[in-house]
Amino acid sequence: MKAKSVLVKANAKINLTLDVLRKRPDGYHDMYMIMQSVDLCDDVRVSIRDGSGITAVTNRSYLPNGEDNLAYKAAREFMAVSGMSDFRVAIDIRKRIPASAGLSGGSADAAAVLKALNSMLNRPVPYSKLLKAAESVGLDAVFCFEGGTKLATGRGEVLSDLSPLPECQIVIIKPDFSASTPRIFEQIDSVPIKQHPDSAGMIAALERGSLTDVARRCFNVFENALPPRKREKIFDIKNALLSYGALGVSMSGTGSAVYGIFDKSDKAAEAYRKLGKKYEDCFLTKPTNATRH
Numbered sequence: 001m002k003a004k005s006v007l008v009k010a011n012a013k014i015n016l017t018l019d020v021l022r023k024r025p026d027g028y029h030d031m032y033m034i035m036q037s038v039d040l041c042d043d044v045r046v047s048i049r050d051g052s053g054i055t056a057v058t059n060r061s062y063l064p065n066g067e068d069n070l071a072y073k074a075a076r077e078f079m080a081v082s083g084m085s086d087f088r089v090a091i092d093i094r095k096r097i098p099a100s101a102g103l104s105g106g107s108a109d110a111a112a113v114l115k116a117l118n119s120m121l122n123r124p125v126p127y128s129k130l131l132k133a134a135e136s137v138g139l140d141a142v143f144c145f146e147g148g149t150k151l152a153t154g155r156g157e158v159l160s161d162l163s164p165l166p167e168c169q170i171v172i173i174k175p176d177f178s179a180s181t182p183r184i185f186e187q188i189d190s191v192p193i194k195q196h197p198d199s200a201g202m203i204a205a206l207e208r209g210s211l212t213d214v215a216r217r218c219f220n221v222f223e224n225a226l227p228p229r230k231r232e233k234i235f236d237i238k239n240a241l242l243s244y245g246a247l248g249v250s251m252s253g254t255g256s257a258v259y260g261i262f263d264k265s266d267k268a269a270e271a272y273r274k275l276g277k278k279y280e281d282c283f284l285t286k287p288t289n290a291t292r293h
């Protein structure tokens with residue numbers, strides 16, 4: 001085999017809404033989420049050559065290399081669904097998306113590996129098999145593989161297309177703590193959810209193409225399940241983003257990243273500049289559309 005190498009951008013996602021409907025008999029939860037991919041991304045370089053085996057490295061020392069990295073798992077799943085394993089895979093990831101932030105950074109890298117491997121092989125794997133591989137890696141990897149604006153139901157892996165988020169600027173900030181996904185799901189089971197997002201209203205607002213109506217409906221049930229001190233930090237960031245002119249603010253996923261949606265690029269740039277001095281993980285980004293493979 002001729003040695004080949006490709007670079008794929010792995011886009012982060014935010015939750016415009018996040019609702020937890022019920023606990024399932026299998027221990028997971030039925031979700032109702034409106035997800036949006038953004039152009040904040042990691043650079044994922046995937047190289048193949050003759051041989052066997054997988055290596056995965058990143059530029060962040062605290063992230064796992066090798067088998068515990070979702071990108072590694074994606075290469076393994078690709079080999080399983082394609083039936084091809086007579087090549088050596090080297091994955092090198094330049095991370096920008098903060099980890100444990102609710103932005104699906106690890107799943108985005110995994111989806112990028114699937115796209116990269118599929119683009120380099122002479123006999124590409126059918127789309128449905130790639131989605132199966134993504135699901136085996138993790139539920140969020142399915143969304144990351146597709147991207148765009150989607151309704152995610154089931155455990156988060158059942159996707160349907162929605163009208164795209166109107167053009168806007170998004171400032172994302174991750175505070176100095178990370179949220180534990182299993183713990184926040186346990187927490188949500190222990191208290192009744194008092195307020196749910198207006199998901200139907202959000203879908204209608206997307207259909208109308210009204211950024212203002214979308215932004216005011218951004219809502220995540222996990223915010224109220226956080227312990228008080230962490231919740232305060234989230235509310236501080238939300239208030240700061242609003243004070244710079246954000247039309248809507250919310251936490252993403254299981255946290256702890258928070259985003260603000262802006263219609264005016266000068267206001268978003270000012271928020272990014274000023275809040276970037278206070279918060280190390282601060283990003284100015286915008287929505288991206290779905291990619292068809």
Ligand code: C5P
Nearest residue numbers: 027028029030031139155156181182185
């Ligand atoms: O998908 P991921 O592996 O990140 O999920 C981590 C944990 O979050 C699961 O082990 C489960 O406890 C919880 N979870 C859930 N319901 C979902 C998704 C995740 O309870 N729909």
